[in-house]
Amino acid sequence: DTGVSQNPRHKITKRGQNVTFRCDPISEHNRLYWYRQTLGQGPEFLTYFQNEAQLEKSRLLSDRFSAERPKGSFSTLEIQRTEQGDSAMYLCASSLAAGGTDTQYFGPGTRLTVL
Amino acid sequence: GIQVEQSPPDLILQEGANSTLRCNFSDSVNNLQWFHQNPWGQLINLFYIPSGTKQNGRLSATTVATERYSLLYISSSQTTDSGVYFCAVGKDRGSTLGRLYFGRGTQLTVWP
Numbered sequence: 061d062t063g064v065s066q067n068p069r070h071k072i073t074k075r076g077q078n079v080t081f082r083c084d085p086i087s088e089h090n091r092l093y094w095y096r097q098t099l100g101q102g103p104e105f106l107t108y109f110q111n112e113a114q115l116e117k118s119r120l121l122s123d124r125f126s127a128e129r130p131k132g133s134f135s136t137l138e139i140q141r142t143e144q145g146d147s148a149m150y151l152c153a154s155s156l157a158a159g160g161t162d163t164q165y166f167g168p169g170t171r172l173t174v175l
Numbered sequence: 176g177i178q179v180e181q182s183p184p185d186l187i188l189q190e191g192a193n194s195t196l197r198c199n200f201s202d203s204v205n206n207l208q209w210f211h212q213n214p215w216g217q218l219i220n221l222f223y224i225p226s227g228t229k230q231n232g233r234l235s236a237t238t239v240a241t242e243r244y245s246l247l248y249i250s251s252s253q254t255t256d257s258g259v260y261f262c263a264v265g266k267d268r269g270s271t272l273g274r275l276y277f278g279r280g281t282q283l284t285v286w287p
Contacts, residue, residue: 091273102179102261102277103218116274149216155273162206162267164275166218 062086064167066152072173073142080138081170085154092135093153093164094127096120103151109135110157142174177202181262181278188252188285196247196281198262206265206275207238209247213258221247221260252285259283 065084073079085092091110095103106125108116111132121127124142129135139146149171153164178201188194200207209221222229222236224245229236233252238245249256259282263275 093273093275095275097216100279102263102279103275104277105274108273110273118274151218157267157273161223162265162273163208163220163223164263165220166210169216171216 064152064154064165066150066167066170068170069168070171070173072175074175075142075144077142078138078140079142079172080136081150081152081172083135083137083152083154083167085134085152086156086165089154089156089165090132091155091157091162091164092129093155094135094137095151095153097149097151097169098147106137139172142172144174147172147174177204177264177266177276179262179264179276179278181260181281183281184279185282186284188283190252190254190285190287192252192285193248193250194252194283196249196260196262196283198245198247198264198278200243200245200262200264200276202266203240203243204264204266206263206267207245208263208275209236209245210261210263211256211258212261212280218261249283252283254285254287257283257285 094106097103109129149169153166210218226240259280
């Protein structure tokens with residue numbers, strides 16, 4: 061069990077560029093979540109997959125954001141036409157919902173800075 | 176969504192002191208987790224505790240689901256306990272399947 065991994069750990073981009081982040085969940089975890097955290101706040105939910113199906117999206121996830129989880133394994137989060145307000149830590153979590161429990165384990169995050 | 180309030184927002188302690196962090200939430204939940212966020216931003220799982228009491232070394236937690244609050248106890252605090260402690264709750268059914276709602280956290284600073 062190597063934990064949840066995220067790449068890259070840091071990303072600096074110019075406003076208007078597209079960026080893509082990757083998340084590799086704990087193997088055999090069927091659920092994968094994306095959250096966003098800004099300074100001084102707790103993480104806020106963005107979207108959630110069960111296996112390859114995207115089951116829930118927050119209203120925070122504008123049409124510039126898209127997430128995929130092909131084959132129910134790793135996931136990518138793409139932000140198109142980045143804005144300065146997109147600067148944040150993007151966190152991925154995974155869980156194995158079983159036996160009435162659903163403990164989410166978080167990755168180290170990708171810190172995005174939009175100049 | 177579910178509102179989560181954590182108190183106190185900031186806590187400063189001398190090494191060796193004990194502390195209690197509180198989490199109130201606005202709706203019935205079937206998922207409650209406590210996390211410690213280290214200075215590098217990593218969220219570390221402390222407890223999965225939608226109800227009852229658990230202990231792990233110097234840390235323990237109690238959730239009273241019927242009264243919609245949870246408490247995290249830290250005994251004999253150490254400088255390595257410093258960081259932000261988050262409470263997160265979820266309701267794994269209906270339109271909010273799976274998501275966690277986080278509080279704003281308690282910033283704990285432990286001085287030697």
